[in-house]
Amino acid sequence: MAQPLLEVKNLKKYFKTKKGTLHAVDDVSFTVEQGKTLGVVGESGCGKSTTGRTILRLLEPTSGQVFFEGKDIFSLSPRQMRAMRKEMQIIFQDPYASLNPRKTVGEIIAMPLVLNKIITDPRKREERVLELMETVGLAERFINTYPHELDGGRRQRIGIARALAMEPKFIVCDEPVSALDVSIQAQILNLLTTLQKQFGLTYIFITHDLSVVHHFSDDIAVMYLGQLVEKAPTAELFEKPLHPYTQALLSAIPIPDIDHPQKRIILRGELASPINPKPGCRFAPRCNYASEKCMNKTPELREVSPGHFVACALAE
Amino acid sequence: MSEPASKLKKYKKRSQAAEVWRRFRRNKAAILGLIIFSCILLVSIFADVLVDYETKVKEQNFMNRMAPPSWEHPFGTDEFGRDILGRVIHGSRLSLAVGLGSVVISLLIGGALGAIAGFYGGRLDNLIMRMVDIFMAIPSTIMAITIMAALGASTFNLMLAIGISFIPTYARIMRSSVIGLRNTEFVEAAKAIGAKNSTIILTEILPNCLAPILVQVTMSFAFGVLNVSTLSFIGLGISPPTPEWGNMLSTAREYLRDAPHMCFFPGMAIVLTILSLNLLGDGLRDALDPKLKQ
Amino acid sequence: MEIQTSEINTVLEIQDLVVNYETDDGIVHAVNGVNLKLERGRTLALVGETGAGKTTIALSILRLIQDPPGKIRGGSIRLEGEDLLTYTERQMEAIRGDKVSMIFQDPMTSLNPVLTVGDQIAEVIQIHQKVSKAEAEKKAREMLELVGIDGDRAKEYPHQFSGGMKQRVVIAIALSCNPTLLIADEPTTALDVTIQAQVLELMKELREKYQTSMIMITHDLGIVAETCDEVSIVYAGRIVEHGTLRDIFKNTKHPYTVGLFNSLPNIKRRKDMLKPIKGLMPDPTNLPSGCPFHPRCDHAQEICSKRKPLTTYLSDTHFVECLAYENGTGVTIAEREG
Numbered sequence: 001m002a003q004p005l006l007e008v009k010n011l012k013k014y015f016k017t018k019k020g021t022l023h024a025v026d027d028v029s030f031t032v033e034q035g036k037t038l039g040v041v042g043e044s045g046c047g048k049s050t051t052g053r054t055i056l057r058l059l060e061p062t063s064g065q066v067f068f069e070g071k072d073i074f075s076l077s078p079r080q081m082r083a084m085r086k087e088m089q090i091i092f093q094d095p096y097a098s099l100n101p102r103k104t105v106g107e108i109i110a111m112p113l114v115l116n117k118i119i120t121d122p123r124k125r126e127e128r129v130l131e132l133m134e135t136v137g138l139a140e141r142f143i144n145t146y147p148h149e150l151d152g153g154r155r156q157r158i159g160i161a162r163a164l165a166m167e168p169k170f171i172v173c174d175e176p177v178s179a180l181d182v183s184i185q186a187q188i189l190n191l192l193t194t195l196q197k198q199f200g201l202t203y204i205f206i207t208h209d210l211s212v213v214h215h216f217s218d219d220i221a222v223m224y225l226g227q228l229v230e231k232a233p234t235a236e237l238f239e240k241p242l243h244p245y246t247q248a249l250l251s252a253i254p255i256p257d258i259d260h261p262q263k264r265i266i267l268r269g270e271l272a273s274p275i276n277p278k279p280g281c282r283f284a285p286r287c288n289y290a291s292e293k294c295m296n297k298t299p300e301l302r303e304v305s306p307g308h309f310v311a312c313a314l315a316e
Numbered sequence: 317m318s319e320p321a322s323k324l325k326k327y328k329k330r331s332q333a334a335e336v337w338r339r340f341r342r343n344k345a346a347i348l349g350l351i352i353f354s355c356i357l358l359v360s361i362f363a364d365v366l367v368d369y370e371t372k373v374k375e376q377n378f379m380n381r382m383a384p385p386s387w388e389h390p391f392g393t394d395e396f397g398r399d400i401l402g403r404v405i406h407g408s409r410l411s412l413a414v415g416l417g418s419v420v421i422s423l424l425i426g427g428a429l430g431a432i433a434g435f436y437g438g439r440l441d442n443l444i445m446r447m448v449d450i451f452m453a454i455p456s457t458i459m460a461i462t463i464m465a466a467l468g469a470s471t472f473n474l475m476l477a478i479g480i481s482f483i484p485t486y487a488r489i490m491r492s493s494v495i496g497l498r499n500t501e502f503v504e505a506a507k508a509i510g511a512k513n514s515t516i517i518l519t520e521i522l523p524n525c526l527a528p529i530l531v532q533v534t535m536s537f538a539f540g541v542l543n544v545s546t547l548s549f550i551g552l553g554i555s556p557p558t559p560e561w562g563n564m565l566s567t568a569r570e571y572l573r574d575a576p577h578m579c580f581f582p583g584m585a586i587v588l589t590i591l592s593l594n595l596l597g598d599g600l601r602d603a604l605d606p607k608l609k610q
Numbered sequence: 611m612e613i614q615t616s617e618i619n620t621v622l623e624i625q626d627l628v629v630n631y632e633t634d635d636g637i638v639h640a641v642n643g644v645n646l647k648l649e650r651g652r653t654l655a656l657v658g659e660t661g662a663g664k665t666t667i668a669l670s671i672l673r674l675i676q677d678p679p680g681k682i683r684g685g686s687i688r689l690e691g692e693d694l695l696t697y698t699e700r701q702m703e704a705i706r707g708d709k710v711s712m713i714f715q716d717p718m719t720s721l722n723p724v725l726t727v728g729d730q731i732a733e734v735i736q737i738h739q740k741v742s743k744a745e746a747e748k749k750a751r752e753m754l755e756l757v758g759i760d761g762d763r764a765k766e767y768p769h770q771f772s773g774g775m776k777q778r779v780v781i782a783i784a785l786s787c788n789p790t791l792l793i794a795d796e797p798t799t800a801l802d803v804t805i806q807a808q809v810l811e812l813m814k815e816l817r818e819k820y821q822t823s824m825i826m827i828t829h830d831l832g833i834v835a836e837t838c839d840e841v842s843i844v845y846a847g848r849i850v851e852h853g854t855l856r857d858i859f860k861n862t863k864h865p866y867t868v869g870l871f872n873s874l875p876n877i878k879r880r881k882d883m884l885k886p887i888k889g890l891m892p893d894p895t896n897l898p899s900g901c902p903f904h905p906r907c908d909h910a911q912e913i914c915s916k917r918k919p920l921t922t923y924l925s926d927t928h929f930v931e932c933l934a935y936e937n938g939t940g941v942t943i944a945e946r947e948g
Contacts, residue, residue, distance in 0.1 A: 043802035044773075058507055082510040090508045098501035102332070102523040112509040146332060151890060162505070181659040182829055186873035186886030193883060208803065211832075215875030215884070252807035254832030256874060258859045262836060266811060267804050270772050 003070060004031035005170060005202050006055070011064035013047075013054045020276035024050040026226035027064075029301065030309075032219075034169075037196065037203040039217030039234070041210060041249070045274060047226040048206045052172040055204070056088055057081060068170070086116065089163040093175035095155035099147040105158055106143040109133065112165040132161040135198075136191060153184035160191065170202045177212065189216060210253050214238060219307070222246050225274050225282040228301060232308040242310045244287045281313065289314060339603040346599020352592035356585075360408035367402040374398070374557070382575040392577040395567065400578065403559035404585050410560050411589070414474050415540035419533055421479030426486025427529070433487070434494030435517055445491070448484045456481030460543060464552045474553055478543045482536050489532055493525035527604040534597030538590040545586050561586050620690075621790055621823040622648040622671070627685035629666050629675060629847075636895035640666040642847035643685070645921075648791070648840075653817065653824040655834040657870070658844035661891050664827045667844070668793045671825075672710055673702050690790065708738040711784035715796040717776035721768040727754070727779045728764025731786050738787045753782040757812060774805035778812065788820060795827045810837060831874060835859065840927075843867050846892050846902035853928035863930045865907045865943065901933060909934060909943050 013025040025047045032038045040048045053059045055066050057073055066073045068088060076084060092098035099108055109129045112118070119125040130140055136157040147155050156176060163171055173192065177185040189212065195201060207213050213220055214234060221231040222243065230243040241247045248265040255262060267286045272278075281299050284290040294313050301311040340346055359366065377397030385392045391400035426448075433444040451459075456478075463477035497503060498521065506520050547553030548562030556563050561582040568578035624646045631638035641663045648654050656664040669675050671687055673694060687694045689709065694702070706712075714720050722730060731750035735741065741749070751761035757778040768776055777797060784792060794813070798806040814837060817824060826838055834841055834855075841858040843851040843866065851864040862868050869887035889906040892898055898905050904914040911933075919931045934941040 043804060053504075056508060058504060085508065085510040090505070092501045092505060094501055098505050100502045100506075100520055100524070111506070111511075115506075115509055115511050115515065153890065159505075162509070166509075181891070182870060183659065183873045183887040184890075186875075186884040189875070190883050190886060210803065211875040248804060252803045254806075254810070254830060254836050256831035256835050256859070256871070256876075258835045258855050264807055264811065266808060270774065270805075 005034040005069060006032040006204075007065075007067040008051075008055060009065045009067070011051065011054060011066065012062045013050050013059060014062045017275060022275050023226045023277055024274065025054060026277075028223070028226075028228045030221055030228065030231055032170075032202055032204065034202055035196075035200050036218040037205050037216060039213035039220040040204060040206045040223060041208060041213050041220060042223035043208060043249075043271070045225065045271060046223040047274075048223050049174055051223070052090070052174050052204060052206050056085075056090055056172055058090070082116070086112075086118075086166040087168050088170045088172070089166065089168040090172045090174060091156075091159050091163050091176045093178055095152045095159060095179060096147075098159050099155060101146065101148055104144050104146055105133075105138070105150075108147070108158055109161045109165060112162060116166065118166060128165070129161075132164055135164065135195070136161045137187075151184075152180050153187060156180060156184075156188055157191070160188075160195070164195070164199075167199070168201070170204075172204045172206070174206045175208070176205075178207065178209065185212070192216070210250065222249065225272065225277065227282060227298075228309075228311065229283065230308075230310045230312075231301075236305075236308055240308075242304065242308070242315050243283075243312050244289055244314070245283050281311075336603045340599055343599045343602060345595050346603070349592040349595025349597075349599060352588055353596055356408060356589055356592065357412065359405055360412050363405050363409055367399075367405050369402075369406065382571060382578065384575070384577055391581040392575070394564070394578055395571060395575075400564075400581050403564060404561065404581055407559040407561045407564060407582065408585065408589075410471070410554055410558070411541045411544050411562075411586075414471060414478065414544045415537045417472070417475030418479035418482065418540040418543075419537050421475055422482035422486050422536065423529070423533065425479075426483035427490045429483070430487035430490030431494050431517055431522065431525075434491035435498055435513070435521070437495075441491075445487070448487045451480070452484040457543070457546060460547060461550075461552055464547065469552070469555065471554075474544060474547065477547070478540050481543075482539070485532065485536065486529070489528050490525060493528055494521055497521045497524055527601075530604065531597050531601040534593050534600060538593035538597075541586065541589050541593075619650050620647055620688075621650050622646070622825075623686075623688040624667070624671075625686050625688075627667065627670060627687065628683040629663075629670055630681050630683050631679045632681055633679045638894045639897055640680075640847055640894060641670065642897075644844075644847070644849055646842055646849060646852070648823050648825065650790075650823055651821040652840060653826055653838045655838035655841045656825060656827045656844055657829060657831065657834060657841055659829055659891060661894060662844040663847040663894075664844050665795055666847075668712065668795055668825065668827055671791075671793065672706055672712060673697070673699075674706075674712075704738070707734045707784075707789075708787045709789055710791045710793065711787070711789040712793040713777075713780050713784050713795065713797045716800050717773055717780055718800070720780050721776055723768055726765050726767055727771070727782075730779070731764075731783050734783055734786050749786065750782075753786050754779070756785075756816070757782045758808075772805075774801055774809060777801060777809055781809075781813065781816070785816060785820065785822070789822060792817075792822050792824045793827070794824060796829070797826075798833065799828075799830075813837065831859075831870065843870070846897055847894065848902070848931065850903065850932070851928075851930045853925075857925070857928035861924075861928065863924065863928075863935065864903075864932050865909055865934075866903050869906075901931075909941065911941050913939055913941060 009029050011025055011028045015022040015024055028051055030038065040051065042048050050059065054061050061074060068084065073084065106129050109132055110125055113125055113128060119128055129143065133140060133143065138154060138157050138161065142150065142154070147158065177188050180188060196203060205213060205217055217234050219231065219233050220237045222229050222245065224245050230237065230241065230246045237246065238250065241250055248267050251263060251265045269286050272282060272285060279298060280295045284294040287294065291313065299311045299313050301309050302315065303309050304315050375398065380393050380397045382395055383389060383393045389399050389401065391404060394400055429444050429448065433441040459481050460477040463480065464473060467473045503516060503520050506516050544553055545562030545565065548560045549566045554560040554563055556567060564582040565579060568582065571578055624644055627641050627644045629641035631640055644667055646654065656667065658664050666675065670682055671694065675682065682695060728747060728750045731753050732746040735746040735749050736743065751764050754764055755761050759775060759778055771779065798809050801809060810833065828834060838855065840854055841852065842849045843864060845866050851858065851867050858867065862871060872885035873887060875884060887906050892902055900915040900917050901919050904910040907914065914933050919933045920936060921929050921931055922935045923929045924935065933939045934943045
């Protein structure tokens with residue numbers, strides 16, 4: 001089996017707060033194969049965004065390792081890391097906050113090329129910027145406009161063009177369509193699909209929207225309060241969700257189909273706090289199947305069938 | 317074979333300054349401030365052309381002492397028979413120059429300190445801001461007086477004295493702007509592309525801090541003018557016979573009952589300058605504000 | 611005037627509503643002639659994307675449009691027969707919170723941070739009902755219990771509640787005077803999926819219990835399928851299609867509605883590429899000529915840019931505004947694939 005493009009091992013990211021230690025990402029491990037998309041889903045506070053950013057080393061990890069093409073990212077020097085950034089990029093959620101309001105579209109897209117001295121000839125750089133704009137479907141007349149003059153969909157395309165500028169192999173997409181209208185969402189998702197085929201990209205697709213992740217991912221990782229609770233190929237996750245949280249999550253999605261009424265699993269209570277969490281399964285307080293064992297021992301992530309991992313006492 | 321023309325030239329930039337100007341234009345008070353200040357600025361730049369220094373400013377004419385305003389001397393004459401209009405015009409040069417110089421000093425030093433403190437946070441932030449706090453604790457006028465007394469009178473020392481007292485203000489404004497911006501996604505994006513911290517501060521953060529800084533510049537310019545006049549008034553700034561609004565006011569004090577026009581015109585000059593700068597500053601703040609909240 | 615029995619059951623009737631925002635940059639045509647009717651106990655979904663005009667319609671009912679720059683330029687809004695647009699501000703104040711209540715999208719900003727939740731509910735009760743403070747507080751606790759929050763928490767402040775619970779408090783406030791009409795503007799968009807499920811279940815229960823008529827503004831067709839009886843699709847300030855759930859979901863007619871359904875990633879059927887609607891929402895200061903959807907419509911013909919479509923009734927419950935469904939226009943819709 002080929003070496004996975006990305007390997008995450010026991011990644012932890014804790015934040016010190018006044019009230020205690022916030023376990024944002026707690027011992028997360030997974031791999032992503034080249035050319036595939038891993039969807040990472042979960043609700044607010046589950047740590048998916050923090051995971052994405054820590055993998056790219058935009059945040060320094062508390063512990064754990066991330067291997068990109070076999071290289072240990074966290075052991076690289078700042079200079080080596082800057083070189084590595086050409087291979088791994090990020091698309092942000094908020095098309096309004098992720099672009100510098102004082103730079104034109106052309107300047108924003110050119111920035112990676114300028115900073116890393118990839119193309120020094122201004123004329124050639126302009127050609128490349130126009131090429132990128134065409135790839136993402138931005139009309140060339142926008143090259144000198146400012147982000148605030150454009151709508152959300154176009155702004156997101158700018159972000160995508162910027163991420164592609166250095167020809168990366170791997171892109172973390174952090175909720176790239178959540179802030180967009182439904183019809184624009186579809187356009188951007190199609191664009192991301194086309195780009196993946198065209199350039200052989202590998203994606204980590206972070207979202208809270210299960211219908212989008214179902215459409216867009218090969219594998220899905222479900223996170224809850226900083227922990228990875230289940231990971232499986234998409235079709236299998238939706239057909240045979242094993243973790244009670246996954247089951248509840250899937251049943252909670254409103255489906256636009258009037259002939260098949262929803263059988264909802266309603267969860268009790270609210271999310272526990274990720275600050276100084278108690279030992280044991282973090283989902284237990286809300287789980288309909290929780291037992292004594294669940295409250296005391298944190299379940300381990302186990303592979304119960306090829307490619308299907310679960311962290312639940314029930315599956316053991 | 318000729319290269320295709322740069323596409324950038326084909327699609328012109330609609331500069332953001334144009335947007336701000338459009339909004340500014342609608343504020344009548346601000347336009348008034350702009351007009352008045354522009355006049356004052358032009359007059360001071362072309363002072364030599366308008367008023368010949370030797371004849372009007374220095375020439376004394378005891379026959380015509382303290383004469384009220386007339387056609388020949390629209391602002392009247394002072395205790396030495398010199399033309400007050402000419403002296404007021406020439407005095408503007410010093411006031412504006414010191415005002416500008418002090419702003420530049422406080423902006424560069426205060427701005428740099430604030431940017432570094434805001435961006436790096438932690439102990440560096442604490443260290444810098446506590447030093448700045450110490451400066452703030454000393455009343456600005458007293459500090460200016462002390463510096464002038466220690467360093468001696470010169471235009472540059474004046475700029476320094478007044479400029480130093482404004483460093484805390486700029487440091488704070490810059491620091492809070494930088495703190496507000498350092499966690500935005502576009503800064504994160506710059507990091508993701510591999511930008512160094514210094515690049516991020518200079519190209520991503522600073523250009524977005526312009527708005528409150530620009531407004532503060534007009535305000536501290538006004539204060540600078542006021543402070544120069546104050547210092548000259550108490551004898552620590554520019555001394556007579558060099559014309560300066562503050563020292564003109566000071567000497568005119570004695571003659572207030574007999575020749576009120578000697579106080580009035582330099583005083584009005586100060587008032588107009590400060591008023592126009594304040595109107596300008598308010599207008600700028602309103603024009604710059606809604607810009608990003610599309 | 612004879613009042614027909616059916617009218618007593620019509621809680622809300624809007625006719626030819628026109629609302630503009632008159633700004634320095636031009637006139638924003640937010641609502642361009644909207645007609646809708648809501649019967650007692652029914653829930654109507656107002657579906658559309660950002661800028662379609664749904665929130666403006668809702669705010670107009672409560673006369674909460676900011677003036678300037680918003681101006682209601684025409685039409686009537688009848689609540690149980692009475693035209694609200696003729697009411698004075700005082701009369702409107704009596705209605706808001708009492709006969710008509712609204713739930714806004716963001717629970718974080720809907721609640722006053724310096725008042726306890728109990729006080730905020732009691733406040734509404736006291737404004738509209740002649741009861742003592744003690745009685746209002748008692749009723750407030752009851753409302754909290756009703757929405758699934760322990761009554762003792764009435765003394766707590768909004769920041770002590772999570773997003774989902776804040777939204778329940780907002781619902782409690784909205785229902786405290788048993789309104790005839792409840793308007794919910796994207797009430798669960800800001801909430802997590804599992805919390806959204808809880809809140810939607812709650813809203814359905816309460817609606818059953820009190821027979822409140824409801825207008826649900828949303829862009830999520832899944833929520834529509836679950837909670838609503840009738841659907842109005844809003845585009846560029848007009849209702850371009852309206853019908854029962856079955857009409858809209860099973861007999862979709864307007865190309866925009868079809869496009870909306872095609873843009874959705876569907877959990878039941880995984881497709882490789884979605885079929886988005888090309889182009890962007892029209893600029894409300896510069897609406898296209900003729901049918902406002904024609905620049906984005908795959909079936910548009912020349913006549914679509916020349917003439918606005920009329921309202922065509924396909925059945926008692928289902929109408930659409932599209933030249934393809936009018937007789938004699940020559941516009942046809944090609945067969946939909948699978």
